Amino acid sequence: MKKTLIAALLLGMFAAPSYAADTIKIAITGPFSGGSAPMGTSMRDGAKLAIAEINAAGGISIAGKKKKIEVIERDDEGKNERGALIGQELASMGDLSGVIGTVNTGVVLAGDKHLQEKGITKIITPAAGSASMTQWSKAGVKDLSIFRFAADDGIQSAMVVEEAIKQKFTKVAILHDSTNYGVSGHDDLVDQIKKQRNILEIVTTQKFNIGDKDMTAQLLAAKSKGAQAILIWGIGPELAAVSNGMAKLGMNMPLIGGWTLSMSNYIDNAGKNGNGTLMPQTFIEEAITPKAKSFIEGYHKAYNVTRIPSPVSAAQGYDAVYIFAAAIKQAQSDDTHKIKEALENLGEPVQGVIATWKHPFSKWDPANGQTHEAFRRTDVVMGKVEDGRVVFADEADRQRLIKNAAK
Amino acid sequence: MLPESRMNTFIIAQMAVSGALMGLVYALIAYGFQLTFATSKSINFGQGELVMLSAFFSLTLLDLGMPYWLMVPGGLLFGAAMGLVVERACVRLSLEQKNEGWILLTIIFGLLGFSAAENIWGRDDRPFPSPISADAMHFFGISITPLEISVAIGVFAVMGAIELFKRKTLLGKAFEAVAADRDAAQLMGVSATHTIMLSYGLSGMVAAMAGILISPITTVGPTMASALILKAFSVAVVAGLDSGFGVVVIGIVLGALESLTSFYIGSGWREAPGLILLILALAVRPNGVFGKASIRKV
Numbered sequence: 281m282k283k284t285l286i287a288a289l290l291l292g293m294f295a296a297p298s299y300a301a302d303t304i305k306i307a308i309t310g311p312f313s314g315g316s317a318p319m320g321t322s323m324r325d326g327a328k329l330a331i332a333e334i335n336a337a338g339g340i341s342i343a344g345k346k347k348k349i350e351v352i353e354r355d356d357e358g359k360n361e362r363g364a365l366i367g368q369e370l371a372s373m374g375d376l377s378g379v380i381g382t383v384n385t386g387v388v389l390a391g392d393k394h395l396q397e398k399g400i401t402k403i404i405t406p407a408a409g410s411a412s413m414t415q416w417s418k419a420g421v422k423d424l425s426i427f428r429f430a431a432d433d434g435i436q437s438a439m440v441v442e443e444a445i446k447q448k449f450t451k452v453a454i455l456h457d458s459t460n461y462g463v464s465g466h467d468d469l470v471d472q473i474k475k476q477r478n479i480l481e482i483v484t485t486q487k488f489n490i491g492d493k494d495m496t497a498q499l500l501a502a503k504s505k506g507a508q509a510i511l512i513w514g515i516g517p518e519l520a521a522v523s524n525g526m527a528k529l530g531m532n533m534p535l536i537g538g539w540t541l542s543m544s545n546y547i548d549n550a551g552k553n554g555n556g557t558l559m560p561q562t563f564i565e566e567a568i569t570p571k572a573k574s575f576i577e578g579y580h581k582a583y584n585v586t587r588i589p590s591p592v593s594a595a596q597g598y599d600a601v602y603i604f605a606a607a608i609k610q611a612q613s614d615d616t617h618k619i620k621e622a623l624e625n626l627g628e629p630v631q632g633v634i635a636t637w638k639h640p641f642s643k644w645d646p647a648n649g650q651t652h653e654a655f656r657r658t659d660v661v662m663g664k665v666e667d668g669r670v671v672f673a674d675e676a677d678r679q680r681l682i683k684n685a686a687k
Numbered sequence: 688m689l690p691e692s693r694m695n696t697f698i699i700a701q702m703a704v705s706g707a708l709m710g711l712v713y714a715l716i717a718y719g720f721q722l723t724f725a726t727s728k729s730i731n732f733g734q735g736e737l738v739m740l741s742a743f744f745s746l747t748l749l750d751l752g753m754p755y756w757l758m759v760p761g762g763l764l765f766g767a768a769m770g771l772v773v774e775r776a777c778v779r780l781s782l783e784q785k786n787e788g789w790i791l792l793t794i795i796f797g798l799l800g801f802s803a804a805e806n807i808w809g810r811d812d813r814p815f816p817s818p819i820s821a822d823a824m825h826f827f828g829i830s831i832t833p834l835e836i837s838v839a840i841g842v843f844a845v846m847g848a849i850e851l852f853k854r855k856t857l858l859g860k861a862f863e864a865v866a867a868d869r870d871a872a873q874l875m876g877v878s879a880t881h882t883i884m885l886s887y888g889l890s891g892m893v894a895a896m897a898g899i900l901i902s903p904i905t906t907v908g909p910t911m912a913s914a915l916i917l918k919a920f921s922v923a924v925v926a927g928l929d930s931g932f933g934v935v936v937i938g939i940v941l942g943a944l945e946s947l948t949s950f951y952i953g954s955g956w957r958e959a960p961g962l963i964l965l966i967l968a969l970a971v972r973p974n975g976v977f978g979k980a981s982i983r984k985v
Contacts, residue, residue, distance in 0.1 A: 313805075313809070313810040313811070314810055314811075315811075315812065317810070317811055486954055487953075487955060488954060491910065491914060493904065493905040493906075494705065494709055494946070496701065496702060496705040496706075496946060497702060497946050497947075497949040497954060500698050500701060500702065500950060501950060504695075504698055517812045517906065517908075520906075524821065527821070527822070527823065528821070528823045528830050528831075528832055529701070529823070529830050530823060530830055545811065545812060548814055549812070549814050549906055551814070
């Protein structure tokens with residue numbers, strides 16, 4: 281009698297996962313604490329907003345049966361070693377449909393290889409470092425399950441260099457942090473300056489570490505060598521320390537850099553010293569289209585804020601979920617391999633908040649990394665910090681986006 | 688543009704001034720080590736966490752709408768109270784039993800404080816508002832902000848006040864007596880336990896002062912003091928654990944050296960001078976540059 285009871289209990293334990301199959305499991309990973317947290321939490325909350333909308337409509341219909349999305353959250357704290365552990369954990373889950381997220385390039389490099397090994401479909405967003413995708417082209421991988429939904433640093437550095445040339449500068453200083461993101465951003469900038477006919481001369485290159493608060497030495501080097509603008513790659517708190525240091529030393533030159541200059545912990549800690557800072561953006565928190573309006577209002581209401589900590593991350597997280605959901609619908613399956621096939625050949629356009637995505641990805645070709653990159657130069661605009669918010673730096677971009685949405 | 692040589696003088700001066708101001712904060716934290724070491728030959732290895740906890744507490748007072756000038760004494764009281772907690776929970780018993788348990792206990796207290804801060808206030812770096820302006824003023828081509836000057840004034844004010852207290856008041860003289868010779872002082876009727884409590888209270892207050900002064904410049908976060916505390920420790924050891932004047936001098940020198948190193952050698956070498964100074968001091972003058980040679984009777 282006792283034995284049957286134990287057997288029944290054991291059976292019950294093993295049988296339990298079969299209920300879970302009624303949902304589609306998607307993991308969302310990112311730094312929900314630490315210096316990168318504004319990007320991580322905004323991406324997560326934007327993604328969850330989209331998931332809540334999909335679930336409220338009954339879920340995604342697979343073979344005539346509606347399935348809801350279940351979220352698995354993992355905080356990588358922006359640390360590479362945590363990223364590796366989470367990658368291993370997710371790779372070993374048998375019934376995972378896919379992964380969305382990751383902010384830090386170092387974490388992508390540490391974790392994604394485990395997912396690729398098992399062929400688990402992942403959409404990287406908002407990590408922008410070039411190395412996240414070029415690692416696969418360089419290795420000549422034939423079949424890739426990793427996609428990126430972010431304006432990569434190649435596009436961003438090109439825009440930063442263009443902007444400096446447009447403003448008629450000839451001498452610039454490059455500042456970057458010592459993380460994978462900062463170092464690969466530096467390489468992209470140097471590469472772009474070469475590509476754009478060496479109009480810009482790099483008078484000095486300076487490094488700083490995560491946690492540094494005093495940037496006097498780096499800034500004085502730039503000032504004394506006659507830099508007219510500072511091109512920078514780093515994250516919020518240190519970027520703010522640079523802006524504050526520049527104000528103190530009376531350096532009125534512009535600060536132009538990666539999209540991380542739109543993080544709330546940059547804008548808040550730099551205060552008025554941040555005004556005029558320029559950075560590429562995929563989304564500006566301004567209700568210029570009906571879709572943008574409903575997204576921004578939805579986010580503010582759901583999370584009780586008046587400003588999204590990182591609007592770019594939130595909008596990308598939101599659109600990435602809708603693209604992923606479209607792939608599930610097209611594949612008519614929650615199997616991660618079939619979803620990958622569908623992502624590479626999406627038929628229906630996906631109405632997102634950033635744009636309407638027509639065929640964002642195509643079949644992976646190691647010789648052309650763009651096949652798994654959704655963003656092109658035209659999807660990205662220049663943003664500018666103005667009194668605690670990011671606004672369009674160029675009115676023409678704003679008008680262009682309004683016109684595109686009306687089409 | 689200025690001629691090369693004049694430009695260079697300005698840079699050296701600017702780097703030295705900026706570094707020296709940072710160095711004063713190292714000195715203030717190092718002074719907190721000295722206070723407790725003088726009376727009890729023990730130091731609080733969780734001093735950095737006291738700096739951080741007091742800064743967070745002060746920020747909370749500001750968030751609750753308390754004006755800045757009321758927040759300062761509030762923060763200092765909190766720091767002093769935390770100092771007393773450390774003394775009671777981590778130091779007193781092990782001193783009574785004449786063992787070194789306080790080393791481990793103060794480290795554990797620091798870790799506890801760190802986790803508590805992460806859970807109460809979160810892991811983000813937050814701005815710390817201050818009524819003192821951060822707009823630069825220019826003297827002979829050197830930029831300096833009123834906020835930085837306030838750090839210097841604050842450091843000298845709190846150290847000066849404590850030194851005066853030690854020299855001019857009865858309680859302060861008891862403090863000095865215990866520092867000079869604990870057993871003799873006790874025979875003269877001075878309570879060593881109370882004096883040690885006093886020194887931990889003062890040390891906690893000094894930590895709070897450091898937190899309030901530095902936060903508007905560095906922002907407040909759980910890890911804000913982890914880098915500072917190592918520098919402060921180097922300063923205390925290099926200067927010697929019993930010279931208040933010494934920590935100020937060494938603090939300023941170390942701060943300036945760091946800035947100049949990072950400018951001339953490279954930003955990656957910033958931490959090197961502190962470590963080299965520490966090794967040199969331990970090899971050549973183990974009691975510190977300004978320390979008195981200790982005579983140990985056996």
